[in-house]
Amino acid sequence: MSKQIRTAVVGLNMGLSHAYAYYESEQADLRWVVDLDEARAKSVAEELGCKYATDWTTIMHDVDAISLCTPHHLHAPQALQAIAQGKHVLIEKPLANTEEECLQVIQAAEENNVTLMVAYVLRYLPALVRLKEVLDSGRYGKPINANCWVEGRLQPSPGSWFSRRDQLGGGVLFSHGCHYVDLLLWFFGEPERVVSLGTRLGTEWMEGEGTAHATILFESGTLGHVGCSWGFRHAAPPALFQIHTTEGLITVPRDYRTIEVITDKGKEILYEEAPSANTSKARTAIYEIEHFLSCIAEDRLPQTNGRDALRSHRAIWAAYAVADN
Numbered sequence: 001m002s003k004q005i006r007t008a009v010v011g012l013n014m015g016l017s018h019a020y021a022y023y024e025s026e027q028a029d030l031r032w033v034v035d036l037d038e039a040r041a042k043s044v045a046e047e048l049g050c051k052y053a054t055d056w057t058t059i060m061h062d063v064d065a066i067s068l069c070t071p072h073h074l075h076a077p078q079a080l081q082a083i084a085q086g087k088h089v090l091i092e093k094p095l096a097n098t099e100e101e102c103l104q105v106i107q108a109a110e111e112n113n114v115t116l117m118v119a120y121v122l123r124y125l126p127a128l129v130r131l132k133e134v135l136d137s138g139r140y141g142k143p144i145n146a147n148c149w150v151e152g153r154l155q156p157s158p159g160s161w162f163s164r165r166d167q168l169g170g171g172v173l174f175s176h177g178c179h180y181v182d183l184l185l186w187f188f189g190e191p192e193r194v195v196s197l198g199t200r201l202g203t204e205w206m207e208g209e210g211t212a213h214a215t216i217l218f219e220s221g222t223l224g225h226v227g228c229s230w231g232f233r234h235a236a237p238p239a240l241f242q243i244h245t246t247e248g249l250i251t252v253p254r255d256y257r258t259i260e261v262i263t264d265k266g267k268e269i270l271y272e273e274a275p276s277a278n279t280s281k282a283r284t285a286i287y288e289i290e291h292f293l294s295c296i297a298e299d300r301l302p303q304t305n306g307r308d309a310l311r312s313h314r315a316i317w318a319a320y321a322v323a324d325n
């Protein structure tokens with residue numbers, strides 16, 4: 001396919017992977033990279049052979065689609081502005097910090113007939129797409145219990161937006177755990193009850209919780225659990241996912257590159273990524289970026305569209321509401 005969708009990326013930390021993916025994709029023509037830090041924008045533009053700016057609003061005449069990879073409190077206002085100008089928008093997770101803002105962005109995209117996608121990068125990784133197929137097939141029976149571990153350490157500069165609840169939209173569960181709550185809802189369907197507990201111990205720099213446990217009881221009877229932290233000095237999660245089913249145990253390690261299953265017959269490798277797969281700088285983002293661009297080209301609703309993201313954000317807000325009581 002000839003390069004045809006003119007793209008731009010705003011915010012060049014996480015956004016770097018979007019920029020590399022647009023650069024690599026044959027569906028895209030990466031025109032602009034934008035950051036408040038001009039030196040950063042300039043160096044990325046030089047590397048990728050595109051233009052750069054510090055004010056994203058000045059480039060809209062020259063793009064069809066834009067990735068917003070900015071702090072969470074900017075997602076809704078920036079998206080509304082871009083959508084009003086008829087631009088397709090890919091927003092880094094989460095969609096926005098409140099239900100009202102999410103609905104405003106979703107409605108604006110529908111009214112302006114533009115593609116709105118939330119960058120839930122994990123939903124497009126081959127190993128996790130395969131895991132979803134395996135779970136849906138019922139080959140290993142019914143899922144009883146899924147555990148998900150997300151351990152890490154974040155040390156942003158003092159006063160950063162990561163520390164402010166109003167800018168981050170909550171704590172680690174909303175900011176980072178949202179990936180895994182989203183995956184659990186994708187795997188197991190409608191949640192019936194959600195509860196969570198969090199602590200600031202070890203992450204006192206944050207207003208919201210820096211370590212959280214969320215448990216979801218699904219309508220199917222499956223129980224899901226996400227444990228996540230930005231405060232663990234020595235992160236050593238046993239796996240990304242361990243899913244016990246009525247027939248076995250399915251494990252996805254932290255590198256997302258294999259899926260293993262243990263049944264009464266022994267151990268089986270269900271999926272193994274070739275060592276040469278995806279060694280590009282676009283890393284994992286290439287899969288979501290290709291999906292976004294295809295949805296624009298074919299006028300299709302993305303899998304991780306606004307309403308889908310809102311559904312998993314609601315589960316987190318419900319969990320926070322229980323925790324606050």
Ligand SMILES: NC(=O)c1ccc[n+]([C@@H]2O[C@H](COP(=O)([O-])OP(=O)(O)OC[C@H]3O[C@@H](n4cnc5c(N)ncnc54)[C@H](O)[C@@H]3O)[C@@H](O)[C@H]2O)c1
Pocket residue numbers: 010011012013014015034035036037054056069070071072074092093094119121175
């Ligand atoms: N998918 C993932 O695994 C993952 C990982 C990290 C971050 N994220 C998401 O990416 C987004 C950004 O997070 P981050 O970690 O890169 O944040 P960050 O603060 O490290 O970087 C944000 C960048 O955006 C720039 N910026 C801020 N406001 C801007 C504006 N108005 N115009 C242009 N540039 C602006 C900043 O200068 C900075 O370079 C968030 O939504 C975050 O949740 C996703």
